[in-house]
Amino acid sequence: MSTENGGPGESDPSESFTQGTEDDEPRISFYGGRGMSAFPIAFFILWAVAQTALWRISDTGGLVVGILLGLIFGMFFVRGSWKTYANTIFEGMTQPVAVTAIVAWIWAGMFAELLQDGGFVDGLVWLADVGGIGATLFPAATFVLAALFTTGIGTGYGSAIAFVTLFFPAGLLLGANPILLFGAILSGSIFGDNLAPVSDTTIVSAVTQDADIGGVVASRFKYVIIAAIIAFGGYLVAGQFMGGLEIGGDAQELLVAQSEPIGLIHLVSMGVVIGAAVAGRHIVEAISWGIVVAAVSGLTLGLLSLGDIVMFNAPEDAPLAEPLEFLPILTIVEDPDAVNVDGSLINGAAGFFELAILVLLIIAAAQIMIRGGAFQAILDWSIENLATNVRNAELTMVGSAALINAVITINTAAEVAIGPYISKIGERFNLNGYRRANILDAQTAALGYIFPWSGGVLAGFTAMQDLPGEYDWLTADMLATPIEVVPFVFQGWLLVAVFVVAAITGFGREYVIDRESEEVARL
Amino acid sequence: MSFLQKYLKGWRFRETSPSLEVGDVVDVFVAESNGATEGHVYIGDTHLIVEGAGPETVEKQVRVRVTEFDGTTSTGRGEFLEVVGESSYTS
Numbered sequence: 001m002s003t004e005n006g007g008p009g010e011s012d013p014s015e016s017f018t019q020g021t022e023d024d025e026p027r028i029s030f031y032g033g034r035g036m037s038a039f040p041i042a043f044f045i046l047w048a049v050a051q052t053a054l055w056r057i058s059d060t061g062g063l064v065v066g067i068l069l070g071l072i073f074g075m076f077f078v079r080g081s082w083k084t085y086a087n088t089i090f091e092g093m094t095q096p097v098a099v100t101a102i103v104a105w106i107w108a109g110m111f112a113e114l115l116q117d118g119g120f121v122d123g124l125v126w127l128a129d130v131g132g133i134g135a136t137l138f139p140a141a142t143f144v145l146a147a148l149f150t151t152g153i154g155t156g157y158g159s160a161i162a163f164v165t166l167f168f169p170a171g172l173l174l175g176a177n178p179i180l181l182f183g184a185i186l187s188g189s190i191f192g193d194n195l196a197p198v199s200d201t202t203i204v205s206a207v208t209q210d211a212d213i214g215g216v217v218a219s220r221f222k223y224v225i226i227a228a229i230i231a232f233g234g235y236l237v238a239g240q241f242m243g244g245l246e247i248g249g250d251a252q253e254l255l256v257a258q259s260e261p262i263g264l265i266h267l268v269s270m271g272v273v274i275g276a277a278v279a280g281r282h283i284v285e286a287i288s289w290g291i292v293v294a295a296v297s298g299l300t301l302g303l304l305s306l307g308d309i310v311m312f313n314a315p316e317d318a319p320l321a322e323p324l325e326f327l328p329i330l331t332i333v334e335d336p337d338a339v340n341v342d343g344s345l346i347n348g349a350a351g352f353f354e355l356a357i358l359v360l361l362i363i364a365a366a367q368i369m370i371r372g373g374a375f376q377a378i379l380d381w382s383i384e385n386l387a388t389n390v391r392n393a394e395l396t397m398v399g400s401a402a403l404i405n406a407v408i409t410i411n412t413a414a415e416v417a418i419g420p421y422i423s424k425i426g427e428r429f430n431l432n433g434y435r436r437a438n439i440l441d442a443q444t445a446a447l448g449y450i451f452p453w454s455g456g457v458l459a460g461f462t463a464m465q466d467l468p469g470e471y472d473w474l475t476a477d478m479l480a481t482p483i484e485v486v487p488f489v490f491q492g493w494l495l496v497a498v499f500v501v502a503a504i505t506g507f508g509r510e511y512v513i514d515r516e517s518e519e520v521a522r523l
Numbered sequence: 524m525s526f527l528q529k530y531l532k533g534w535r536f537r538e539t540s541p542s543l544e545v546g547d548v549v550d551v552f553v554a555e556s557n558g559a560t561e562g563h564v565y566i567g568d569t570h571l572i573v574e575g576a577g578p579e580t581v582e583k584q585v586r587v588r589v590t591e592f593d594g595t596t597s598t599g600r601g602e603f604l605e606v607v608g609e610s611s612y613t614s
Contacts, residue, residue, distance in 0.1 A: 097611070210611040218529035278526055370612065390539050390567040423611040427552045427582065430566045433611075434533075509537035511566050512584075513549045 027371045028088060029079040036077045037372020040365035041417060043070030048408045053453040060354040063413060067361040074368060085368065092367025093360045097419070100207045101200075101359060105352040107287040108198035111273065112153040113348030114291060115266045117308055118298040121162045123263025124149055128167070129255040135175035135244055140235035142167050143184040143191075143491070147228065150192020152270035154199035156449060159189045160460035166258050168464065169471055172478060173251035175244040182460065182480035183488030184235050186449040189456050190491045194445035195224050197277040198287060200355070200412045201448070205441035208419030209426070211433030211517035214277035214286070216441075219434040222508055223442060227498045231490035238488070247473055262301050269294035280518065307331070310343040355412060362416045370420065379424055390429045394439060394503035397422050401443035402496060410455050411448030415440060432510045433517030442499050446492035452482035540568045540597035547589040550607050553580045568597060575603030584608035 030036035047066030051057050071089060078085045092098075124145045133141045142163065150159040163185040171181040193199050197217045206216040272293050276286035298304030306328040313333045314321040321332050333339060369375045387393035401418050408414035419440065426436035449456035464479050487493075502508050543549070543566075553562040553576050562576025564587065573587050586607050592599035 095612075208611065215529060218526075219533055221530050222534055275526070278529055390565075420612045424582070427610055428554045428565060429568075430551050430564070506537045506539060507535075508533045509567075510533050511537070511541060512551060513541065513543075513566055514537070515532065516550070 028084050028368065030077045030372055031079055032077060034373030034377055036374070037074075038369050038374035038378075039077060040067065040070035040074040041362075041369055043073060044362065044365060045404075045408065045417070048410070048413065052410060052455075053407060056453060056458065058410065058455050058458050060358055060410060060413075063410065064354065064358050064361065067358065067365055071361065071365055071368070074365075084371075088367050088371045089364040091371075092364035095363055095367070097207050098360050098363045101204050101416075102352070102356040104203040104207070104213070104283050104287075105200050105356065106349045107284055107291070108154050108200065108203065109348035109350075109352045110345045111198055111269075111287050111290045111294065111348065112155055112158065113344040113351070114294040114298065114304070114309070115153050115269060116158060116162070117344045118266055118294055118303045119260045119263035120152060120266040121149060121166060121263070122258055122260035123266065125166055125170075125255055126259040126261040127264070128170070129252060129259050133174075135171075136239040137236070138171045138174050138176040139180040139184040139239045140232055142171060142181060143188050143232060143235050146185050146188020147191035147491075148188075148267075150189050150199075151196045151274075152192070152266060154192065154196040154202070156189030156193035156199070156445070156456050157459040159192060160185055160449070160456050161463040163188065164460045164463040165467075169467055169474060170251045170254045172245060172474065173247055173254060175246070176239065177242040177244045178478055179480040179484045179488055180235065180238055180242050182464075182485045183490065185460060186456055186485065186489045187231050187235075187491030189460075190445050190449045190489070190495065191224060191228055193448065193456075194441055194495065195220065197274055197283065198290075199445075200352070201415055201441050201444045203283070204359075204412055204415045204419065205437040205444065206433075208416070209423055209433040209437040209440065209517070211437045212280070213283045214280055215517055216434055216437045217274065218278045219508075219510075220438040220441070223438060223495065223498050223502065227491055227494035230494050234490040234494075245478055247478075260303075262303060265297045265301060265303070266294060269297065304344070308344060310341065310345050313338055313340050313342055315339050355410075358413055359416050362413060366417065366420055375420065375424075379421070382421075382425060383428065387425050387428070390431070390509075391503060391506075393425050393429050394431070394509070395500065397425055397436070397439045398443060398496070398499045398503055401440050402447055405444050405447035406451060411444045414448075415444040430512045432512045432515055434515070435508065435510045437517075438508070439499055439503075442495045446495040450486060450489045450492045452486070457482045457485065538567070541566055542594050542597070543569065543571070543589045543592045543599060545589055545592055545599075548586060548604070549589065549601075550584055550586050552582065552584050552610065554582075556581050562603065564601070570598045571601050572599075573601045573603050580606060582610045584610075 044067040048063055051062050075082050075085050146159055146163045150156050168181055193201055197213050206213045269290050273286050273290035276289055295309055310329055312330045316332055324330055325332055386396040404418045405411050405414045422436055422440045448454050461482050468474050468476050551564045554565050556562045556578045559577050560575055562573040562580055564571040564573055576585055583606050586604040587601040589599055589601045
């Protein structure tokens with residue numbers, strides 16, 4: 001448990017950032033009552049729904065503006081001095097939850113990019129090819145391989161794009177059903193997004209519930225694997241009944257072109273990270289080992305060059321560029337716009353920069369809601385009306401996490417916003433950090449890949465739009481649409497169902513007296 | 524706990540009202556406090572009234588020694604020993 005938040009009575013080095021209060025009264029008073037302290041978050045949620053669900057713009061930068069405006073407009077409702085409101089924003093942003101998640105993301109991003117650039121997916125394509133899988137088995141096999149891939153790289157969006165680009169056309173040629181194929185790809189993405197220690201949602205679920213990432217991964221395996229076994233059976237059965245298109249091309253030719261067995265070496269990199277994290281090593285240490293193994297194996301086996309990992313693109317007039325151009329990590333570029341530092345490491349880390357800012361601001365807005373009293377009001381109402389006993393409390397946690405993830409496209413943002421609520425409801429009934437994190441992340445991962453406006457569906461569907469331009473035989477009417485795929489994302493529906501059943505029956509439930517989650521080691 | 528044990532832990536149906544024994548010392552979160560010196564702890568639907576856990580311990584993790592426990596009603600009493608941790612979110 002985190003004790004370094006600074007409890008009541010402790011002297012704080014900075015009086016501006018007081019952490020903790022014994023006051024029963026809200027610290028910030030709002031015109032319109034304590035409910036108005038929810039304004040920044042409510043404004044952000046409405047903005048996020050409009051931007052991502054109604055207008056289909058999956059742009060994290062846009063969400064940053066949404067939360068910024070929410071925080072600015074919220075200030076106008078504050079009674080008295082605005083200083084406390086402003087200080088509370090800083091108080092929220094300096095919570096260990098945000099910093100821990102951001103650091104873990106940046107490490108995970110570098111690792112994921114190394115695996116992607118190092119041909120991991122090509123190794124999996126080779127597996128599919130040598131397996132000689134036919135049309136009816138192809139969706140089930142795609143599910144397994146996408147699940148494996150996402151468990152390695154952590155990002156379900158990246159996996160949806162990679163598999164739509166490579167496996168989807170091959171499956172169509174084999175005669176597999178396009179809707180089922182897309183559903184299987186999304187299901188695989190859910191599996192890994194939920195289970196991978198390097199997944200952004202796994203990290204958020206652990207740090208918001210004060211649990212170690214390795215322990216969270218090990219403890220959620222039971223839910224994920226039950227859903228996955230049933231989903232796998234579902235794709236096997238549906239593959240028999242749902243026919244594909246008669247295209248008559250050579251699927252094997254397509255697979256062989258992208259096949260690189262040596263890419264499977266990254267199963268080792270992936271195993272190193274999972275093994276180290278579950279063995280209790282600090283997540284930064286675990287991922288660092290993964291980065292070292294992925295980079296060294298990629299370099300020695302010719303999957304990557306040093307320049308692929310990091311490349312300095314210098315201008316011609318740079319003083320020491322020309323004499324050092326022989327270095328494998330230095331290129332002289334003529335185009336001034338091409339001057340930059342490039343490569344897997346920077347691209348992987350940079351992928352999380354916008355999300356990092358967004359999360360800091362969401363946590364700041366959540367802190368305003370906590371300090372202003374709206375959070376307590378919602379909590380009191382939930383305890384009075386919904387979470388009346390432990391079973392109902394868990395069902396409330398499942399339902400609230402599912403609802404917010406169903407309406408906000410970018411599931412990591414939704415997860416951060418609902419994290420404090422899940423924590424408080426769970427702590428009231430002394431559910432341990434693992435159970436709370438698992439309830440939270442299962443809904444986050446599942447609902448992020450089911451509906452037509454979900455980020456994972458949009459990522460995969462956008463990649464699909466490019467396929468007709470790439471293959472002469474592939475036309476737009478062969479593609480699966482986001483609406484059609486909804487019922488066929490088996491892993492998503494089953495994961496939610498597993499947790500509803502687990503809440504009702506007590507399957508996997510753990511109290512703090514059974515086992516305490518280890519703290520995510522702080523930096 | 525070994526690597527494998529971490530994966531195998533929790534494969535069971537846990538009851539809504541776990542039992543406690545008199546003399547058990549448990550670290551639990553205090554849900555609410557009605558008076559100046561009594562706190563209420565819920566472990567699932569098991570209800571423990573903790574003497575000495577006043578309002579300042581609400582939403583904190585405290586160490587409690589169980590002094591009475593009735594397994595049929597899943598209720599009991601405990602004695603507050605010390606604060607051992609904070610909530611994930613300090614309010």
